[in-house]
Amino acid sequence: MHVPDGFINATVSIGAGVVAAGGVAVCLRKARGEVDERLVPMAGLAAAFIFAVQMLNFPVGAGTSGHLMGGTLAALLVGPYVGALAVTVVLIVQALLFADGGLTALGVNVLNVGLITAFAGYGLFVLLVRLLPKNKAVVIVAGGVAAGVSVPLAALAFVAEYAIGATTSVPLATVAAAMGGVHLAIGVGEGLITAATLAAVLAARPDLVHGARHLRASTRRTSSPLTAEG
Amino acid sequence: MREGIRPFVIVGLLVTLVLAGGVSYYASTAPDGLTRVAQDLGFMSSEQEHALGDSPLADYGTAGVGPAWLSGAIAGVTGVVVTFAIAGGLFLLVRRRTGGSGGAATAEGSGAPARDE
Numbered sequence: 001m002h003v004p005d006g007f008i009n010a011t012v013s014i015g016a017g018v019v020a021a022g023g024v025a026v027c028l029r030k031a032r033g034e035v036d037e038r039l040v041p042m043a044g045l046a047a048a049f050i051f052a053v054q055m056l057n058f059p060v061g062a063g064t065s066g067h068l069m070g071g072t073l074a075a076l077l078v079g080p081y082v083g084a085l086a087v088t089v090v091l092i093v094q095a096l097l098f099a100d101g102g103l104t105a106l107g108v109n110v111l112n113v114g115l116i117t118a119f120a121g122y123g124l125f126v127l128l129v130r131l132l133p134k135n136k137a138v139v140i141v142a143g144g145v146a147a148g149v150s151v152p153l154a155a156l157a158f159v160a161e162y163a164i165g166a167t168t169s170v171p172l173a174t175v176a177a178a179m180g181g182v183h184l185a186i187g188v189g190e191g192l193i194t195a196a197t198l199a200a201v202l203a204a205r206p207d208l209v210h211g212a213r214h215l216r217a218s219t220r221r222t223s224s225p226l227t228a229e230g
Numbered sequence: 231m232r233e234g235i236r237p238f239v240i241v242g243l244l245v246t247l248v249l250a251g252g253v254s255y256y257a258s259t260a261p262d263g264l265t266r267v268a269q270d271l272g273f274m275s276s277e278q279e280h281a282l283g284d285s286p287l288a289d290y291g292t293a294g295v296g297p298a299w300l301s302g303a304i305a306g307v308t309g310v311v312v313t314f315a316i317a318g319g320l321f322l323l324v325r326r327r328t329g330g331s332g333g334a335a336t337a338e339g340s341g342a343p344a345r346d347e
Contacts, residue, residue: 032325035324035326045242048317052306055254057260059258063260063261064263085317095282102280170272186263204238
């Protein structure tokens, strides 16, 4: 869903850039609460993994594809602030090195694909795990659902930007219906990839999943330091 | 905490390199959701040429490399390495310094001293 240059006018692009820069600044301040020396390589890996999986477009219906956005996945692996920064790095690398995502649209893309998917998805995940039993299966399913929902939310953010800053005059309801519809489908893929990745990391190293910390807190005293439990 | 994270990160990077350098060859080349909507609704024409559209790795290919799989593989592997390096460098700068105690001293609180960066 990388917005190219030209779709959104200069005023709204700059506005989105200011909002995105503010969000990134907050993330930079808060990131130290989530990443210590030990977790730096893990956070780097999360960014590299999101980059790689964003290359893997999957088909959604005839003649259309989608790919992972990854904000929710990154947030669940390394925390929402670090996760949002990880996707932001991916978006900057894509725009500068691969001409993917417009340069003037960078703020729009960081806002939609980075910040919104990370924080909306993480917020929804936290809500779900509070309401549901504490176990790994819930983390996996809630993570998948939250990630899936984050995609149409990002699409709606684009619709909002189009509403106030379009360079073309397609009726808004038409844009909203089309963007919402296709991104509901892409969200299914996002949810599946997120759930599968969470399941894999939880199986190998549950202690490296930020979104599973609440599972650790209750078992820390009883579990042996030598076994990673499950 | 229990064990080092190096083995996990190394395996994770290998998986990531395989995805970006190999599996990506089999990715769908159909337009993505936004592009498809823009085409269908007629606002694709408002797209402006990317200022870096002629760069060596534009559109996940490698300029001057013939075979599509190799062209994509070089681009994908380069992207993984660059992303890991930049993100790792960034997180090295913003990380919490634990001073070797291993404890999570500073909470996630808003009052954490962040001024000296």
